[in-house]
Amino acid sequence: MRAAFFSLLILNLLLGAGRAQDRNATLPADHSAHDMQKMNMKMSMGGPDWMPSPHAGSGTAWQPASVPGYFWMTSRGQWDLMAHGVLFLTYNQQGGPRGVGKAESANMLMLMEQHKLGRGTLLLRQMFSAESLTSPHPGFPELFQTGETYHGQPLVDHQHPHNVFAELAAFYSLPLTKRVSWLIYGGPSAEPALGPVTYIHRASASEMPFAPLSHHLQDSTHTSFGVITSGVRIDRFKMEGSVFNGREPNEQRWSIQLAALDSWSVRASVVPSRNWTAQYSYGRLLHPEAAEPGDEKRQTASLEYNRPFSEGNWATSMIWGRKHKDESGTNLNSYLLESTVNFLRSNYAYTRLELVDKDELFPQAAVHPSYRIGAYTFGGVRDLLQNQHWKLGLGADVTFYSKPGVLDNAYGSNPVSFRIFLRVRPGLMEHPSH
Numbered sequence: 001m002r003a004a005f006f007s008l009l010i011l012n013l014l015l016g017a018g019r020a021q022d023r024n025a026t027l028p029a030d031h032s033a034h035d036m037q038k039m040n041m042k043m044s045m046g047g048p049d050w051m052p053s054p055h056a057g058s059g060t061a062w063q064p065a066s067v068p069g070y071f072w073m074t075s076r077g078q079w080d081l082m083a084h085g086v087l088f089l090t091y092n093q094q095g096g097p098r099g100v101g102k103a104e105s106a107n108m109l110m111l112m113e114q115h116k117l118g119r120g121t122l123l124l125r126q127m128f129s130a131e132s133l134t135s136p137h138p139g140f141p142e143l144f145q146t147g148e149t150y151h152g153q154p155l156v157d158h159q160h161p162h163n164v165f166a167e168l169a170a171f172y173s174l175p176l177t178k179r180v181s182w183l184i185y186g187g188p189s190a191e192p193a194l195g196p197v198t199y200i201h202r203a204s205a206s207e208m209p210f211a212p213l214s215h216h217l218q219d220s221t222h223t224s225f226g227v228i229t230s231g232v233r234i235d236r237f238k239m240e241g242s243v244f245n246g247r248e249p250n251e252q253r254w255s256i257q258l259a260a261l262d263s264w265s266v267r268a269s270v271v272p273s274r275n276w277t278a279q280y281s282y283g284r285l286l287h288p289e290a291a292e293p294g295d296e297k298r299q300t301a302s303l304e305y306n307r308p309f310s311e312g313n314w315a316t317s318m319i320w321g322r323k324h325k326d327e328s329g330t331n332l333n334s335y336l337l338e339s340t341v342n343f344l345r346s347n348y349a350y351t352r353l354e355l356v357d358k359d360e361l362f363p364q365a366a367v368h369p370s371y372r373i374g375a376y377t378f379g380g381v382r383d384l385l386q387n388q389h390w391k392l393g394l395g396a397d398v399t400f401y402s403k404p405g406v407l408d409n410a411y412g413s414n415p416v417s418f419r420i421f422l423r424v425r426p427g428l429m430e431h432p433s434h
Helices: 002-024 031-040 405-411
Strands: 070-074 079-093 103-115 121-127 140-149 155-157 165-175 178-188 226-233 235-245 261-275 276-286 297-309 312-325 330-343 347-356 371-386 390-402 416-426
Touching: 103 140, 103 165, 140 347, 140 371, 140 390, 347 390
Parallel strands: none
Antiparallel strands: 070 079, 079 103, 079 416, 103 121, 121 165, 140 155, 165 178, 178 226, 226 235, 235 261, 261 276, 276 297, 297 312, 312 330, 330 347, 347 371, 371 390, 390 416
């Protein structure tokens, strides 16, 4: 817990520095304070109001333009400087014979710097996490979770901590005509064009201090050590492709593990309106899992909806992800529905409902059958403090499960898990229009 409170202190110091910069900064001549708010962090000052912001998504993935923005923001010369993040201080109790309790902290801090470059716009991103200190290996207890390794063995019933350098990337967008633009994105730690907006940044998951069980079938490539993405947006449609290092990060959470860009993906996205986005993506990953031989093919499809309303906001995501293992010919599917509603300004209710195929729950077994696991989470948060700089909330949730009866000996007949947590994030930059 001392490390978690140390992370909170760092965020506090950063916020204080951001306030001092805000008081002393002089906006460029072509930006009034009102204009800075109205641009809502768009790549282009004149962009349509339905255009998703690259500051609200992850990698190059689109999230609805109407999602609320929890940012700190200022300007220095010709640079727009932004920061956002979240810190959860949690007591996590997982149920059943394989469950444990743990005090932990999930956290991330993202810094962004934006500048006009020629006719286009350059955006630099750096995302950091202290989870290797605040929830060291084996990480966050989470029943039925699988993916990556601990001491060289597959990690089971735990979610791994994120890397210190979760993103170090650059994003450049160049308008070619009024309706067409070209983008290029990448870096030593970045996210390929594969999957939906990762759960860390999704508005529908904003109050949930834990990863979905379907993370490794949907958005686990959000930290890949070596990515190059290019694409074209034509009005409300976008086509993009990536080459990247498809290997999962190893257990050295403080290092950047560059390797050959031997995996690839493609993604098609559409924006029907400022409240909706959808995507389909496909990728081939070369030997992604350290503990398993063989390559993988992944497919994902998602639909995201966001609706601002008086005194609140409602965000919902529906996601499907499939992993095909070339070595065994196995197909694993995942289905996720998650939703968070903010009402009367200070109150949040959320749910995450999942069905996920898991074949790694017993890595020492001679055979690895697939089990269909259901996880059903219900929770809420109440803001105890909120102003233009801070939002401090107290929350709790409970998770129920469904599973085949053959797993009762290992997991109990009806395991139930719960969390109690404090959540800290920046204040709301502006209230989205209806």
